[in-house]
Amino acid sequence: MARYHMQDGTVVDTSNATQSWQESRDHNGQNFISRATGSQWNHETLHKSRKGRYWKECKSDWQGSTDRAEWLSPQAAAAWLLLNDEEVPEDLAQYAEEVSE
Numbered sequence: 001m002a003r004y005h006m007q008d009g010t011v012v013d014t015s016n017a018t019q020s021w022q023e024s025r026d027h028n029g030q031n032f033i034s035r036a037t038g039s040q041w042n043h044e045t046l047h048k049s050r051k052g053r054y055w056k057e058c059k060s061d062w063q064g065s066t067d068r069a070e071w072l073s074p075q076a077a078a079a080w081l082l083l084n085d086e087e088v089p090e091d092l093a094q095y096a097e098e099v100s101e
Contacts, residue, residue, distance in 0.1 A: 002057065004069035012055055012069055017047035024084040035084055046072070046080050052091065056080065075099050 001015040014020070023036040023044050036044040036056075045057045054077035059067045072080065078095035081088050088096040 002067065004057070004067070006055070006069060006071060008071070012047070012049060014045075014047060014057065016050050018050055019048040019089070021046045021081065021084065021086050036080060044080075046077060046084075046086075048089075054092075 001013060003011055003013045005011055023034050025032040025034055027033075031040040033040050034043050041061045043059045043061075045059075047055050047057060049055060054072045054074065055069050056072055057067065057069050074092055074095045075098060078088055078092040079099040081092065082096060082100055
C-alpha cells in the first residue's frame with residue numbers, strides 16, 4: 001500500500017484502486033527496460049480509482065528519489081495501456097481509437 005498526495009489535493013491509495021496494471025518490460029540484451037518509461041531505473045504502474053479516474057504511480061530505483069503519482073487523462077491512460085500490451089477497459093475504448101493508428 002502506498003498513498004500519494006495529488007496536485008489537486010486528492011489523496012490516492014494503491015489499496016483502494018479497483019484495477020491496476022504493471023508496465024511491460026523488454027530485455028535489451030543486458031537489462032530489463034520499462035516500456036512505459038524507456039528506462040531500466042524508472043517504473044510506472046497504472047491504477048483506476050474508486051471514482052473511475054486513472055492515475056499512474058511513478059517509482060525509481062535511483063537512490064534518493066521520491067515516488068510520486070499523477071492523474072492521467074482518459075486518452076493518456078488508453079495510450080499507456082496500449083503501449084504496455086494491456087487490454088483496454090470498456091470505459092476507455094473510444095479513447096484507444098483516438099490514440100492508436
